[in-house]
Amino acid sequence: MRLIATDLDGTLLRSGGVLSDRTADALRLARRSGATVVVVTARPPRFADPYAGLVDLAVCGNGAVVYDPTARQIVASHALDVPTARKTADALRAALPGIGCAVETGHRVFLEPAFTWRCANDTEACCPEPIQVELGSFEEVLDRAELITKILAHHPTMDVDAMLATAREALGDRVEVTHSGGAGLLEICAAGVTKASTLARMCAERGFLASDVVAFGDAPNDLSVLRWAGTSYAMGNAHPDVLAAVARRTLTNNEDGVAVVLEGLFA
Template sequence: MAAPIAYSLIATDLDGTLLRGDDTLSDRSLAALARVADAGAQHLVVTGRPAPRVRPLLDDLGATGLAVCGQGAQVYDAGADRLLWSITLDRELAETALGKIEAEVGQVYAAVDQDGVDGLTLIEPGYLMPHPTLPAVRVDRRDDLWGEPISKVLLRHPHLSDDELAGTARSVVGSLATVTMSGPGTVELQPCGITKATGLALAAEHLGLRPADTIAFGDMPNDIPMFDWAARGVAMANAHPELKAVADEVTLSNEDDGIAVVLERLLGGAAQYGPLTLSIEP
């Protein structure tokens, strides 16, 4: 078995963090994760994607453990293909929140992730998927979004930036929902008080692990609660400035195997990949 690693739990976001822009993992990242497993540490995916959109990736990884999905609203058991825990966003509150946002900024385009291991992503007319590789079902009208329980609402505005839309949404939504920004073109409403840290804490407890055992990797403001919970937070070079501001460390980008760089260092380096270079935030 490899030498012990400093952290027993490696929590990684997916988009913009572990995954490259084409939704693949590099051989170097896969090798680093394999070495982590050999050292006795757990790798936990913590993502905004709902469980059905994560399952194919976990299959590719051969992962049979837990994953935190839906911005922390779901704890998914990949081996059993079931949700150990989930919380839904009240659909009436979601509609009310959406109305308040549109009263401030004009029309937005909405989508929803349905709850459950087989839940669909539904998109209303005008909504463009920020990740075109992820499957979605287009509905005829907004009312059709609310037919089944949902874990979150995704919003896009035709003109406002993500930061502008998220800022306005936070100012008007109040306690109706939690507003997050998880990637380009991805402002979301989720159950009030639910963040990635919520699901991460539940999954870690199930595994018998603590914040002190955890190093977390991310790239967007929705990863801030996860960084606050974990002992160490590592932002990617391509990360949003808000996340870099609270990170303990900034590594290389997702395209340059930034996670692998840090894991190799923690495991004692990997000469076949050359020198390890990263910047440490003060």
């Protein structure tokens, strides 16, 4: 295998966002063996910074951004435009009463008051301003967002799978809607932007084929990559839809399931 594509939360990382020594060693082993390692995550670029030196690139925001964690630089972006973001938020409020919306820019998150979900570990010591910024309205959010990598939509009580089905029916093909397992939290990117679409474009630019790729994932937003890659593994802790779609299994994230496979491939 020439390229490793792995999700972060629930896949590469143990519970609590911990990268085990065994998994870090397995990533080093793969790179020493000549493989390119790419994180493919719903997380924004700032969450890839700790893995500089262990990974080559990061596909972030469910495909909205390609990021170089060593240079701390966005290499490419596939953003939502403001009119589409506004129409999407309006349609979501009509279909899912009680939701709140936020916009992720890749560097910061701008929230309307109804968006009550918070990411407890979304901080950056070198940033002089807060990462998560609450504004007075969604229009203010749109005014402040210099780049809309994705919309976040949260409902405090609804089941996220039910939310996803309703949102996809309401929004059609104007955007891409998915979730990564967060309670009541949907993630919306521009139409045609998925983890797989961006990874495939990045691979084509660098001379990799789908058959060169081994992929790992656990959540519905990983399905596009797991279906595209030549070899794919569902984590033992994966969402039922992932387990149903992917034939190969590895151990859970807390059992270092990614490392187990990489050790077998590159030892």
